[in-house]
Amino acid sequence: MSGSSKTPISPRSLPEEEFFIGHKACAGCGGSLAVRLALKVTGPRSLVAVPAGCMSAVGFLYPQMSFSCNAIISTFAGTASMLSGMAAGARALGWRDVKVVGFAGDGGTADIGLQALSGAIDRRERILYICYDNEGYMNTGVQKSGLTPPGARTTTTPVGSTMRGSSGPKKNMFEIVAANGIAYAATASVGYPQDYLDKVARAASVDGTAYIQVLSPCPTGWGVPSHETTRIAREAVDCGLWVLGEYADGKHILNRDPGTFAPAAEHLRTQGRFKHLTDEDVARVERDRDEQWKKIRDHWLR
């Protein structure tokens, strides 16, 4: 069961219109790709909220408005509460064909907007919350967020004699929203676009709150060439460092088991943010990965 939805999505069936175009994101931006693809699925009647972050900075440059559907910038902490209000407004107006979608970065989701998201899940708001996870506060110049992986160099977790990149673990947002009793949650990667499109379609039709966390590499912040975005997002999955899963009806589902993992050392060290990692550091990453996968393989459905 890989992100199945009622109507199959194919690259040919997507609408011709672009709903996020002319934005000023860096070349090769994974976040803008995640937004573009999701809106292709949710369509022209999407009502979009975007908090402070890259996508609002690059999408709303008055008078250049890159969203061609309704879109609004929310407060940093209030993506999910604004989405809740928009859903209520649409209900009051009798708009039944709209999709209420939010696009927040990892900082706006796991750190700053977590309380509002938890509240929306608690109220069973019929909203779709998409976290484009580029693993740091990239818009403000690459600071560490709660979703920055261990070892990653950021401007607030530098690499030197006393500090060797981010020290804490990456917050497990997928399990957090699942523990909140969300109707539907999924993880995706821009390196596996078909899987992502299917999950957006499924999430948009769920009766309740839906959350998708999509790995969206940031060439600028990760220190990779702009053409590497999708390849590195795919490689993260193949190395087992990013899990493609779903949570629905109270059950965890594993969408893709790579079996044997592609070597993590090469994947990590091609990224500027990880190039300082020693063999011991890489071994630790692999050990954590194997522990996580043991739990997943033991408990998740296939």
Place this chain on the structure above:
Amino acid sequence: MIPMPRPIFQKYVAPIRAEDYPIGTVAESGVLLSGSADWRRERPVFNADLCTGCLKCYLACPDGAVVREGKKVVLDERFCKGCGICAVECRLKAIRMAAERE
């Protein structure tokens, strides 16, 4: 919302009188004045003979610059930033990156 098969650029008219300014922070959606073509140092060149129309490049373009046309794809070069993702994604090597200026 204007139906936009492909977006068109509008000309910016600078406000002269007070009533020309927008009321509040609300503006019309889908209004574009410029693309990103001038960011580009390399451009993708599509080889239609090798292209099978798998659309991997279409699904991978962050800028919506790859456009489906018939069974193949064409480039809307107004929006292409030259990131090169399409050339990486193409398994058939039907896309190569060429210098923007010779």
